[in-house]
Structure formats: structure tokens, C-alpha cells
Amino acid sequence: MTQHLIRTVQCLSPAGLHKMAYKEWGDARNPRVLVCVHGVTRVSDDFDTLASELCGEYRVVCPDVVGRGRSDWLRDPQYYQIPQYVSDMVTLLARLDAQTVDWVGTSMGGLIGMGLASLKDSPVSKLVLNDVGPSLSPNALTRIGSYIGESMRFDTFEDAVRYIREISQPFGLHANEEWRKLAADVLKQDKDGKWIRHYDPGLASTIKAPTPEGLQQMEALLWATYGAITCPTLLVRGAQSDLLTQETAQAMTTCGPKAKLVEVPGVGHAPTFMHQDQIDIVKSFLLE
Template sequence: MSAAAFRSASPEALPRLDYVACASLAGFHRMAYWEWGDPDNDKVLLCVHGLTRTGRDFDQLARVLQRDFRVVCPDVVGRGRSDWLADPAGYVVPQYVADMVTLIARLRPATLNWVGTSMGGLIGLALAGALIASPATRPARGAWGLGSAPDVPLGRMVFNDIGPALDADGLARIATYVGEDRRFGSFQEAVDYVHSRSMGFGPHDAATWEDLTRFAVHEQNGQWIKHYDLRMAQPFGAQTPETLVAAEQMLWQAWDHLPVSALILRGQQSDILSAATLEQMLARNPRARGLQFAGVGHAPTLRSADQIAAVRDFLLSA
């Protein structure tokens, strides 16, 4: 289908589901990804979700942006339709970055833009940092399978309620439920649970909370269970103050040298990205701009008209 045909597509259009084979120290696994827009469009927007979410979180945003981009929304390994890792120690950002590199090689972008919510923003920043740290080995278009063309240019990046420094209170809150084995007797019970655990998403009507739950659980033997591998809580809970400090230092270095324009979105009540960290990010990188949303914590869902407009305007501005 041509780009023109996609521009006239129904707003209720559904994404295409595909898979890419990725490698870890324990073997191979498949990562699922949801794709919107013209598959021949080499202007790619990669949208990466938060810790316990899926690529379908970006449905509303993708329906709008598919007119301008090939929008790709992966289910990070261990979530959604993707495989689970044989070794849960692999549920860490370096493995996620490696998987994204494999996906990018499949997509063959001429321009790669990024929207990352929470963990998805950390993955994007770590990926950018790896490219910055190793300019001699920076992936050329040939590395993506496009022959001896120039380097793939990294386009604009959106960091949704995330930065190099993470607030301890927010991390502690997430730790209370990420490995929690909850089973629900009905879909409505699951909706109520997601609502109670995700108040930071901001105010939404009942239909939206149902939609936010639809891909966060699946039915198994008459019960509704979480879509992700609960073992991912093991490396999350094993972080020490020393490893957190080291990771923060590397992320700040990547942020300070980020070579592209960036938009930082923040919920004004966020317990992950503090107002002070946002201010510091803006001070340390002149290519960045920030925008806050009232009545929202961690994290904006990018479903409301004002949030979608903010992302679209930034990505498409001159």
C-alpha cells in the first residue's frame, strides 16, 4: 500500500504483527513488533514502551504518525507477544539495546526517530550513548544491510518521563508490584488492578482503562494473568546503589553528548523524573526542550490530543 493510501486509512486501522530473531548469551529469542504505516517508508519511528507494558501502548500515537513515518512498536523481550528469555539475568538494558539493534537492521531506516516511555527512553539513551562512545564502529547503512551508503542518521528523540537520574521513591514503588503474581477471575478485575497500579497515567475514562489493560493481560485456563515474565523482577531488584550510580554516570554522559534534538515529557506529579532532573537535563543539553503535563504522574500515556500533538509537532517541526 502506498503512503497516499495510508493517509486516507481508517483511524481504526490495526497494526501488522511481525517478529525478528535476536540473540542472547543463552541462545535465540523472537521479539515481536507492531508496525504501522507504509512498509516502504524508510523514515522510521521506533516507539519503545515502559517496564511492564507493551508496544500496543502507542496505538493512538501510531495511528496519527503513520501518515508521516513507518511506526514500529516492539514488545520488548519477555513482554507481550515476544519470547521469554531462558536466563532472567538478561532482562537488562544492554540486552534490550542489542535487540533493538537487530530490529533496526531488519527495518533498514534512512532516518531513525525514537519515542521512549520510561524504560524505552533509557534504552534509546543507552543506544545513542553506545554510538557516541564508539564513533569508529558507528553502524553505517551497510551495517543495516543497505550496501555502502552513508551512516544511518539518528533523528529526533522523545523521552517520556525519564532521564539519566531516577527517583528512589518511584523505583521502590515499581519494585512492589513488578514481580507480583496476580491472577484475576475476570477481565474487569484485571482492569481494576491496572487502574490501581497505574494512577500516574492520569485521568482516563472507563473505556480507556479497559484499552490500557487489553494487552497487559491475557487469558489462561479461565484466569487473566500478566502478559510478562515475572522473573524480570530479579535483575530489577538486584540493583545495588553502586550499580545505579555507575549506570547514572553513563547515562548522563550519553545525555550530555546527545547529538540530536530531544523532547522531554514529564508528568508534573512524576515520582520517576523529578522536576530538578528535568531542569538539569535542559541545562546540560541545549538541543533539548521540556514539556510538562498537569494532573499526570509516571507516565503520560500519549493518548490524549494534547500529548499526541506535542510529540507530532516536535517530530515534524523544521
């Protein structure tokens, strides 16, 4: 696999300073920058295959959103919110000296991309939303929230792989080695040698299924955010997604940036971009 570097950038939250780690692929002098941002319990390593494929065309930058992977944990978990993540990405772009960027965001990473792309004078020139939109299924949010807060410790790596594979079944069919990578990327050993997940348990406090009223307010805000986006937008949807309904995906093709919609058969939430057919969907949109 192509060589990459791991760097950090110092960011600020109301609770103080924190470091955000990121993987960087390709020529650091390349003015074409692609930022790839992962889902809520995932990490920058999710984009290894996509980044290695695109780093000849782009300087590809894949951050670990704060609280995950190689990045610091926030001193106050209440700031694990989209506005904080958008702020951190603005700091990252300043570090990269990137005037414009293309953006690939899976789930939460897509919401961060929407937030940044909706701003006046946004640096986002092309946006890829991977299985996420302004309306999110309450049942899917409950499913995801149910395992985020679980305190899990595994005696062996194999036990941990089985667990990650079980909760990640919506990713669709993957080879055993791909499942091992998907698991290894989000696992680490604690001081007792037990295998645990890589993220701050404090994330669970901000990722609870919202009340019906809260969900309505959130959706209204997200639709307004989506409506403010003007850059070319690609929406990739897992055909069996329980988070992004077909109805919402179709609505996204008729308002705001009028996203181009491509559905991936045999996949739920969310496509992993580990397979060539999925990579080609993104590649053709970004390079056309």
C-alpha cells in the first residue's frame, strides 16, 4: 500500500486545547486536497484503500475526529458535537494551507461535510455524502446508540473481531481479511491486555436517540444546512440502509445542491469504499 504520514494539529474547544491526528497521503505540495472523514465509531484508517487509489491525483487527508483513534479525548464530553468537529476541520485546513478541498464523508463525516459546505465562502468544492442526509431514521440512531455506550472488553483479538463483525453486518459482504482490518482499525489493548474499542466512552453521552421533538428540530436544522450547499454533491446510499431512507435520498436530489444519487446493492449503512466498484463511484465523480 502507498506510503502515508501521520501528523497532528492542535485544535481548540471551550474546554481547552486538543490534538487531532490525521493520515496524509500523496504529494504535500499538491494543491488538490481531498479530505475523507469517517463515521461516528470509526477512524481515518477506513479510507486506506480509497486514499491509496486517489493519492496520485490528490493530497489525501484523513483525520481521526477528536475522541477517536489517534486523536486526543476532549476534557468535556459535551463538546462531542458537529459544530466542534467543523471547527476542528477549519483548523486542519489552515494547517494544510488548503484554499479549496473536495470532501468525502461517511455518516457523521458527511454531516461534518454538510456543515462546512453550507457556510458562506466554504472551501468545499465537491462533496460526497456516504449514506447520510438531513433526515435520519430514529430506529437506526437507536441501534447505533445502543452499542456505542456498551463497555466491552475482550480476552482475545478473535473475540473482538467477531463482535465488530457482528455490529458491522450492514457494511455488506467482506472477505475475512477485510473484516480483520475493519476490526483492527478500531481496537486497542488496555493495560491488562484486554481488547477494547478505540474511542472515548464519553461519546455515548452525546449520541443518544433524540426525543421526537429533538429529532424534528435536528431535521429542520439539517435540511436548512443542506439547502444552503451549492457545490456539486454526490450521495452514495447503501440500498439496504436503515439510516438513510430511499425517500430522503430521493428528496435530496430535488433540493439544495440536487445531489446525484448512486445506490450500492447488497449494502446497508454504510458502504466501506474497500471494493473497486464503490471506489469507482467516488473516483468518477471527483475526477469528472
